Amino acid sequence: MRYGNTLKVLDIGIDTHQEPIVYMRADCNICRSEGFTANSRVLLIYNTNRVIATINVVDEKVLAPGSAGLSKIAMERLGVATGDSISVSYAPVVNSLGAVRKKIFGHKLSDKEIGAVIKDISAHRYTDIEIASFLSVCAGSRLDVDEIIALTQAMVACGKRLTWPGTAMVLDKHCIGGLPGNRTTPLVVSMVSAAGLTIPKTSSRAITSPAGTADTMESLTNVNLDLARIQEVVAETHACLVWGGAVNLSPADDLLIRIERALDLDGEGQLIASVLSKKIAAGSTHAVIDIPKGPTAKVRTHKDAERLASLFTQVGAACGVHIRCLITDGIQPVGEGIGPVEEARDVLAVLQRADTAPKDLRERALIIAAQLFSMADDISYPRGLIKATDILDSGKAWTQFQRIMKAQGGLKPLPEAYYQHTETARTTGVLQGIDNRRLARLAKLAG
Incomplete structure (x- = not known):
């Protein structure tokens, strides 16, 4: 597929958190010629920047012909502005998803397989659903000690590191x-x-x-x-x-x-x-x-x-x-x-x-x-x-x-809560226990 498949960017002003989304018309020539549909994964290219995004299909009245809307995170990662031209191509195949499927069926993953999964996640090649699948199959006690070591080392390999020359113990x-x-x-x-x-x-x-x-x-x-x-x-x-x-x-x-x-x-x-x-x-x-x-x-x-x-x-x-x-x-x-x-x-x-x-x-x-x-x-x-x-x-x-x-920049004064309410006990007695999870949930719901 040639990089000639270009569309004009429109900042559509939608915050999709950390998942890049590209909004394209149902009658878009690129969608028709390449077979792209809703939820297709595509590679967006602007100069040297590349972002894998998920297609959301919109009505013709939302976008002008020859244009594509981008979510905030897609705009940010591509470094584009409204009116810039981007190329739309097929997203590369994410081979490491095979390791996730392997784990779903209860098989142990090798260091290489775990490394490939983490590398692809770091490169934003996984959708949120695919990340959720990986987390789910690794939950509980489904990873043995070798897999946890491999997972730890793979995470370190994908990031930056701090060093402290001359300090023997940190x-x-x-x-x-x-x-x-x-x-x-x-x-x-x-x-x-x-x-x-x-x-x-x-x-x-x-x-x-x-x-x-x-x-x-x-x-x-x-x-x-x-x-x-x-x-x-x-x-x-x-x-x-x-x-x-x-x-x-x-x-x-x-x-x-x-x-x-x-x-x-x-x-x-x-x-x-x-x-x-x-x-x-x-x-x-x-x-x-x-x-x-x-x-x-x-x-x-x-x-x-x-x-x-x-x-x-x-x-x-x-x-x-x-x-x-x-x-x-x-x-x-x-x-x-x-x-x-x-x-x-x-x-x-x-x-x-x-x-x-x-x-x-x-x-x-x-x-x-x-x-x-x-x-x-x-x-x-x-x-x-x-x-x-x-x-x-x-x-x-x-x-x-x-x-x-x-x-680090100075100590800030702490604000007072705008809404305050004192809840008093309706009877005397001794507390038998406190549910940490419910209390934490209550605090989150209270903001």
Whole structure:
């Protein structure tokens, strides 16, 4: 097919999120001659830019003859403006979809097959439906340890990497989520970096919870830093608290997370690969993984928590990262607030040693910081806990947090909620339990 099949671009002003859509008339000569119909995949070409898009067919009255409408993301990726001419061609065959079909029927995937799938997803060759299919067949315990290692390495290979010349040990931490309000990361990063240790923290946005660390930090400061700026901030403060998606450390994972969020799905193998690929890409050498366990947490039983911890350790070792897993109490939410701004208030209260600071959030952060000190300084956990407590109680952590915020663009004041309502109990009694999932859903529905 010749690249002579050209159409004039019209910015149609439709936001299709991250899926490029091209709108074409039903009587379009290209559609007729090439057999394109609704949902056909086509290759759009403008100068050296190429984008694979899905066709949506529109009535003749929507578009002039010889024109094509583009969604916002298609316009952005092609770098075109209304009136520019684009070529329309057949989309290349995505051979890696054969591996997805193979997995649907329960077969193990090779390193090469997994690498091909992730490479094609990173290149935006998969539709959202195809990504959802891949996530579904990998959910639960459908990936064995070899496949998870391959998935992790494939994600790393498709993204950029941070390096820290002259730094032998780079620390990190992660909580697998599922526990509202468990915002320990800003506290841990402040304590650890206040001791002069390097801990460049790149975080994701929420998948199944009302807020991720990146969401919470964005209410306090700028988290969209490029690689060069991240390295400058870390050189100045030994730490950062940024959104990993802004620097393409694991672009495939960012695309997968977008679909996981819509499905409310966070499969075991994908979870491990997502976490560790970003640790590796951030240059981390040692990391503590927090695994909350509870009847309504992401991990329900101690057996499941131990299995997950074992997989994290095995995959980390295979990829050159020392992992220490903590199985923690996930029976109820942590802190007082749920959602980015309210969780940020809790973080500030703990750092500022306020009387109203949530004790459970403080204690969890101290435990994780103590484990990191134990790994970094080769000291016992009790000594690590003493060190972490001294840094927090002396105000050094708060001072360090302010340094990090200043380096990232400054500390922003937190807004007050416009709508506020106090719900009081209608009877006396003792709470028997709290459903983390329902509480998280309620918080999301409340905005």
